[in-house]
Amino acid sequence: MATPGNNQGLSGNGRIAILGAGSMGQLWAGYLPTGTVTFIPRRKVTPETGKPALTYTFRRFEGPEEVVTVPYLLATEAPPSLLMVTTKAGDTLGAIESNLHDLSPDTPIVLFQNGLGCQQAVAERWPQRPILAASTTEGANRPAPGCTVHAGKGETWVGPLTKSATTHLTQVVTALGTSGLTVHAEQDIQRRLWDKLIINAGINAFTAILDCPNGDILADPFYREHIDELCDEISKVMKEDIGKALPSITIRERIETVARKTARNTSSMRSDRRRGRPTEIDFINGYIVGRGHALGVDVPTNQMLTNCIKQLSP
Ligand SMILES: NC(=O)C1=CN([C@@H]2O[C@H](COP(=O)(O)OP(=O)(O)OC[C@H]3O[C@@H](n4cnc5c(N)ncnc54)[C@H](OP(=O)(O)O)[C@@H]3O)[C@@H](O)[C@H]2O)C=CC1
Numbered sequence: 001m002a003t004p005g006n007n008q009g010l011s012g013n014g015r016i017a018i019l020g021a022g023s024m025g026q027l028w029a030g031y032l033p034t035g036t037v038t039f040i041p042r043r044k045v046t047p048e049t050g051k052p053a054l055t056y057t058f059r060r061f062e063g064p065e066e067v068v069t070v071p072y073l074l075a076t077e078a079p080p081s082l083l084m085v086t087t088k089a090g091d092t093l094g095a096i097e098s099n100l101h102d103l104s105p106d107t108p109i110v111l112f113q114n115g116l117g118c119q120q121a122v123a124e125r126w127p128q129r130p131i132l133a134a135s136t137t138e139g140a141n142r143p144a145p146g147c148t149v150h151a152g153k154g155e156t157w158v159g160p161l162t163k164s165a166t167t168h169l170t171q172v173v174t175a176l177g178t179s180g181l182t183v184h185a186e187q188d189i190q191r192r193l194w195d196k197l198i199i200n201a202g203i204n205a206f207t208a209i210l211d212c213p214n215g216d217i218l219a220d221p222f223y224r225e226h227i228d229e230l231c232d233e234i235s236k237v238m239k240e241d242i243g244k245a246l247p248s249i250t251i252r253e254r255i256e257t258v259a260r261k262t263a264r265n266t267s268s269m270r271s272d273r274r275r276g277r278p279t280e281i282d283f284i285n286g287y288i289v290g291r292g293h294a295l296g297v298d299v300p301t302n303q304m305l306t307n308c309i310k311q312l313s314p
């Protein structure tokens, strides 16, 4: 059971607001100390209108299942000291835009999206604000309405995207660490996001196209036909994009290690496709296509996977 407390490291009231009350948002809210966290609802909530809190059953990675109640941030309340953004990549810019007027200009904003592209868009849109990105290997899902499961134990790295974010890094890591989850400061967050992008670029689209769990792609002829070219494209774009590259053989090894470790998992893209929800393809293989075109690298395999997913999903 989370203990009541305050995030002393943060300025102001020490409260953390989470924008995006989905799997990731509910995972963090379930672990952060009671009384320090609120959800930002899609529509404004006042004491007179709307539901004051979100209640769900939370299954921790270890330990008992518990019922968690997280209040919504009321329109009448003081703004939070830290904003965690756990929307899908495609919703992120719009979601922040709608909520920024209430936020002090020096409140740190931490982006939790997979893939790349949306983090840069947010940092470019608000370059003066302290914007940070998180790359996490924690896994959460919602197998039934009102039930959130911490399905995979991982680690989280947080690093600055804008100049002013640098001075907030330690306090943000400390505040997120009050959850009991493992959180590290990462100066080179771009590289860390690329490392995760590689995994998602090599697994997600294949699982969504083949409609199979992660491990099943490895023996599939479609995967085996395209994986080497895909890794070669990723290696070249990575080199041009951040000046550091992994050999394509290492990229393939990393992809296959994660596919084996998460063999029975349904990837987020397969899950989005099955539920008829927009996928994050534009921020995964689609991001590599965009950077490839901008940097003069041929990316036909990433383009083919992106096109396939766009044909299959809305
Ligand atoms: N789940 C996981 O294990 C992991 C997720 N991630 C990344 O984290 C991000 C979130 O993933 P996940 O939690 O699974 O996704 P979910 O779809 O479960 O959650 C996203 C939430 O954001 C809400 N939302 C969207 N737009 C707004 C808005 N304008 N205002 C308020 N809320 C809004 C959605 O509401 P509604 O449902 O009403 O649309 C939904 O509750 C993704 O980028 C994902 O790649 C990274 C690592 C692991």
Ligand SMILES: CC(C)(CO)C(=O)C(=O)O
Residues within 6 Å of the ligand: 114, 199, 200, 203, 204, 214, 258, 262, 265, 266, 267, 268, 269
């Ligand atoms: C690592 C992987 C592929 C695990 O399922 C993932 O991050 C996702 O599904 O988006």
